Amino acid sequence: MNKYLLCCDWGTTSFRLQLINRGDQRLIAEQISQNGIGQTYDIWKQREQSGIERITFFKEQLKNQIDALSIKAGFSLDNITILMSGMASSSIGMQEIPYAQLPFALDGSDVLIKYHEADETLPNDIMLFSGVRSSRDVMRGEETQLIGLAEMIDLSMDIDAIFILPGTHSKHLYIEKGVLVDFKTYMTGEVFNVMANYSILKDSVTAGLGTQITASEWKAFEDGIRESEYSEILNALFTVRTRQLFDLLDKKQNAMYLSGILIGSELRQLNRETNWQLILCCGQNLHALYQKAIETLQLSKSTIIVPSETVDNAASAGQIRIFEFQNLLLNKINL
Template sequence: MINYLLCCDWGTSSFRLRLIDGATYELLEEVTGQQGIATVFDAWKNTGEKNGVSKEQFFREHLKRQIEGLAGKAAQSLDQIPVTVSGMASSSIGMEEIPYATLPFAMDGSRASVRHFEADETFPHELLLISGVQSQEDVMRGEETQLIGLAALLDQEGQRPSDAIFIFPGTHSKHMYVRGGQLLNFETYMTGEVFKLMATHSILKDSVDLRSLSDFSAGNLAAFRAGVQEADSALLNRLFTVRTNQLFKKINKQQNAFYLSGLLIGAELKPLRAKENWQLVLCSGTNLFPFYQQAITDLKLVDRTTFIPAEVIDQAAVVGQVILFQNQHSNVSVYRNESD
């Protein structure tokens, strides 16, 4: 059993590094920032590559600086503490691209695809780089690690349903189909990204006001619920009603932002009504939770939905990383570098 672990969630646009007690999963200290994979990759292309620095070395140096910053906050040396990294760091624009795991994907992490790096003088940390999962037509990186951790946490409480669709809202929402301890399939919905594009870069940008998306006043809530109900297969047509709502002064711009959100979330969730034999598990953080909870209620899906608290979702990624690190010397498929 490891004593401490550095758990890094490195997304396209964000970075989070946490010092974790490996036995209790307790968060001891953390650093966060906007130095996501895309930003670091661009910096390497602009400076590192031109100066002969390899992509792997450039990412390691950035990660090392973040670890040193975390050590300062924790007031202790973090040398020799292992690091696990999930998210986009294993992609083509990350530290090193490694193969995706394939379906079916075991919920205990035993079929995860990872790359192992030994500690050395320049980077005094054993490092485990976690890849994502692919189906025949979809991919994900990071959510599968959260799913592994969440399954373990629910098992501890005896609350994990045997057949369930786990819903992870976000920029690219994931619906993950789990049966018999295995992830069988998953679907990606570009709900969050389409909302941002429509609200900031399309003709609809002048019809919405995004400054009060946390204000669930009666008018805003009514607009959101109307959007959920009106979402259907003619989504491309319904999106233009955001424009006419404003032109005809049916609702104000703030309410219209809620209406747009309702259209997109409704379009994502409505197909679940036909999947009556599946339980639903909503795995949402604090920002999106009220939107998805309201949509699930209005679509009459609430009776077969389990709502996971935001703090459990936050812990799930860490638990998944700890499990994968502990598995690496047993039955995880590990891709080692040639010097190992």
């Protein structure tokens, strides 16, 4: 048994590979790049005539990243199993595999898995994990984060909970007795981006994360949340423009106001879900915004806020949980 695992989070626009000590799940070394699934697929498409198979091309790209990580680690990473979830199993990923169905257990037993044995292109076994679908929604990756989160926060099996995973496509995951029974995708982050960059509102906002948020910008954010309760979103959006026309807000404040309208629209119906424990799982970049939104909507009492460091490690924790479950299963079968 190898003492290490490689956890790979290959998103549409980013790539992260982590070398993990299997025993205590300690991070040994990490390799991050902008070579996301989308770009990798596009490059393969351009070279398709050369006859190279998609999976071989993706393996070659992965090998380059493993070689870079090997230098950081100071030893060879050959034969270490790679665990992959998320967009890697999509139609533009390494290999498309079908979605698992609901209900979906949080112990990892319902994940569909595609094994790839080590070969001359890549001297590592790969375990590629499926996403999950309902009758009306899909996800790839968040189910693995959920499995990691459920283990890390030690959720009681008696609690009915909604895990909120904010992002470009926010997910609300409905858990009953340790089983995922439903989920909904909200296009919150993407609608923000297209409205801020391609609509008439582009002249009314200056978007950009990473800067300190001032008191007046927080005030604008809270105003946006209240606006989302007061009026329908297609109408609320236009008030971003009028606030600028009336010189009520500068463009940075207005971006926060727009963000408040959208995050408010996403979260406000959670007020109706009074029998559910809300669990906010926000990475570093959106943590402050969603925490403020929960407070403004007076949802704090029914919400557990998971630390963003825990959320940032959820994908690899979930991958390892799935791996260990499968390992246990294989050992049982071998007995």
